[in-house]
Amino acid sequence: MVGCVGITFTKNLWNDGSGLAFDDAGDPTAYFWVHPLLAVTSFVLGTVIGVLGLRGVRAARRTGA
Numbered sequence: 001m002v003g004c005v006g007i008t009f010t011k012n013l014w015n016d017g018s019g020l021a022f023d024d025a026g027d028p029t030a031y032f033w034v035h036p037l038l039a040v041t042s043f044v045l046g047t048v049i050g051v052l053g054l055r056g057v058r059a060a061r062r063t064g065a
Contacts (some may be wrong), residue, residue, distance in 0.1 A: 013032060
């Protein structure tokens with residue numbers, strides 16, 4: 001799900017016409033660079049936390065806890 005949201009967000013950011021993502025010269029602004037960085041960070045942290053949770057559930061099942 002997060003991957004779909006990230007892809008859609010990136011497409012919308014790239015096609016932004018409000019002037020937030022690109023300046024008048026067409027160069028990316030800080031807004032453009034910060035938001036994909038936040039999306040990638042969120043995806044990575046979510047994946048790591050999910051893997052840790054899955055490993056915890058598996059370990060609990062093995063020990064009978």
